[in-house]
Amino acid sequence: MENLISKLPFYTKLSEDEIKFVTEKATVKSYGEKEIIHGSSVSCLGFLYVISGSLRAYILSREGREVTLFKVGEGECCVLSAACVISQITFDTFIETECKTDILLIGPASFSKLASENIYVECFMYKLMCSRFSAVMNSVQQIMFERIDSRLAEFLLKESEKRKVLPYTQQEIALQLSTAREVISRALRRFENDGLVKLGRGRITVINPEGLKNISE
Numbered sequence: 001m002e003n004l005i006s007k008l009p010f011y012t013k014l015s016e017d018e019i020k021f022v023t024e025k026a027t028v029k030s031y032g033e034k035e036i037i038h039g040s041s042v043s044c045l046g047f048l049y050v051i052s053g054s055l056r057a058y059i060l061s062r063e064g065r066e067v068t069l070f071k072v073g074e075g076e077c078c079v080l081s082a083a084c085v086i087s088q089i090t091f092d093t094f095i096e097t098e099c100k101t102d103i104l105l106i107g108p109a110s111f112s113k114l115a116s117e118n119i120y121v122e123c124f125m126y127k128l129m130c131s132r133f134s135a136v137m138n139s140v141q142q143i144m145f146e147r148i149d150s151r152l153a154e155f156l157l158k159e160s161e162k163r164k165v166l167p168y169t170q171q172e173i174a175l176q177l178s179t180a181r182e183v184i185s186r187a188l189r190r191f192e193n194d195g196l197v198k199l200g201r202g203r204i205t206v207i208n209p210e211g212l213k214n215i216s217e
Contacts, residue, residue, distance in 0.1 A: 001026060004104050008049060009077065013120035025110040031097045038080070039094030046108040047125075049077050053101025056176070057132075058094050067143070067178040069093065070135040079128050143178050151177050152187050153216040156197065160206040169202050 001023050005011060014022065028051065031037055037055070038045055055072040057080055072078045072095075080093050106114070115122045155177060159166050170188065174181040188204070191197045196212055198205040206212065 010121050010124045018118060022106060026104055026106050028102060029105055030102050033097060033099050036094055036096045039092060044108050045105060047079060047106040047111040049104040050074050051102040051104055054098040055095050055101060056098055060094060066175050068176050069139055070132055077128060079125055148179060148183055149187055150216050153212040156206055157209060157212050157216060166204040167202065168204060
């Protein structure tokens with residue numbers, strides 16, 4: 001636990017007593033793929049740090065349409081999960097795992113106490129909120145003003161940096177880009193016909209990254 005605590009971005013700003021407090025209060029939780037860990041009937045988690053895996057934050061319309069806000073990857077933190085602590089968060093969000101995910105969790109009461117007593121932790125919290133707000137605004141801008149071909153090409157390029165074969169269904173990509181599956185299906189078929197990607201069942205292989213880059217720009 002002490003080794004995990006040392007990975008927190010504000011660790012060097014904690015006193016010995018605060019390090020001991022966090023070590024005693026923090027827990028590690030493991031989740032499976034596609035588990036909703038925050039939102040709806042799920043109770044407030046508190047502050048979380050992703051040890052391994054990936055999370056997706058999104059909002060849900062009355063009609064059931066999901067709009068992806070941002071993703072939280074390995075080594076990153078999330079404060080939206082501490083909405084019960086931060087009064088400035090006044091909208092409902094959902095957070096789900098994209099794959100098997102382990103997180104370091106500081107419960108809401110403990111995190112609230114830590115932030116109220118340590119100005120560095122409080123500043124980090126608000127700085128992270130600003131960063132996430134910027135990511136949300138970027139997502140809104142893309143949805144409203146950018147062509148789906150450009151957004152899809154950018155998504156495929158970014159994901160192909162992590163792995164050669166992308167294990168995504170068309171529906172999963174549609175959720176990531178906040179659009180309909182049919183829209184993604186048509187765009188992917190165009191990409192395949194142009195020799196940019198190779199499609200398989202539940203997987204996509206990027207074979208012409210330069211071509212995708214030209215579309216994304």
